[in-house]
Amino acid sequence: MQPCDTIGSHLCERLLAEGNDIICIDNYFTGHKSNIRHLLSHPNFEIIRHDIVYPYMAEIEEIYGDPLIHPQREDYWGHVNPLGIRSCYDEGKRCAESLFMSYYREHGIPVKIIRIFNTYGPKMNINDGRVVSNFIVQALRGDNITIYGDGGQSRSFQYIDDLIEGMVRMMDDTPDDFTGPVNIGNPNEFTIAELAREVISLTGSKSKIVHLPLPADDPQQRQPDISLARNMLGGWEPKIQLRDGLLKTIAYFEEVLSRGGIRR
Incomplete structure (x- = not known):
């Protein structure tokens, strides 16, 4: 990061x-x-x-690709198309973890690996292309909210404060020889269509939902198994519900948009 x-x-x-x-x-x-x-x-x-590069590996759930196991544990190796349109992104995450573990085994460099599931919150870029920021900005502007596919694909959305708590515990509370990986995410699962409707409701927007073709190799489900995080990180689990986190994020983007999209 x-x-x-x-x-x-x-x-x-x-x-x-x-x-x-x-x-x-x-x-x-x-x-x-x-x-x-x-x-x-x-x-x-x-x-x-x-x-x-600093030896604290904060990866994201793309390492699992389009998983066949649900929810995903850290010992699941994933289901990735190495030649697909998303392959560079997915395989890049897997390669990075491999390099970190090689340096740990060969040179004894202490590393900590976490796998971050969809995270949102204040300070996101207005045009970063992620689904939460896209939907909020579209809703606040009154634009159509674009969903790729039928919206039935699911994701697990984690508020930034919950992620930071997990990261700090990984650094401070685990033994030096514990490398991970550890899933850091919210196991509550929502469809993309549910997220869009919630954003429209919370913003009071008149935006309409439109559907576009689903990109190739887009995962249908993403949900972390956080059993290891609970065990190794002092009982860590996410505290912020989706509605509460979205309200805070909406307030942030309202302020940014009031300045013409310019962040101070």
Whole structure:
């Protein structure tokens, strides 16, 4: 992750609040400096514009591809088309985990691997292309809400605060020789159509739902098995319900859109 993106900026805030010294490196490819601008004057915070890898592996659930096992445990190897339209994205996640584990085994470098399921919340980019931000922005603008396929495909949506809590526990509360991977996600499952209807309801939007062709290899189901997280991370489990998290995220995007989509 990068300190200026959604997840990284929230993690920086949490670690600073706990009294840690933070040195961040970011190439600004996916993040925005406005996400950490309020931290720049903090005496324990420093950011460097650069590109580097740090041995804390925050992967996403794409490693499972279009899973045949539901929900997905960490020992499930996934179901991925290595030549499909999404293959570079899926296989890239698998390759990254392999490299981390190779360095751990060969050189003893301590690593922690987590697998992040769909996460949303304030500080998301207005045009990042993810389903939650897409739906909210479309609803607030009164545009058509675009669903790919019939909307029956399911996802598990996790609010950013729950993810950060799990990440911190993974770093602080697990033994050095515990590498993971650990699923960090909300096991409550919703269809994409349900998400669209909820966003329309919470925003009071007049937006209509339109359906577009489903991209090839788009997964039909994604749901984490978080048994390992509960066992290894001190009983961690998500606390924020989808409705409550969406309301906070909607408020954030309302503010951004009121400034013409410009983040400060």
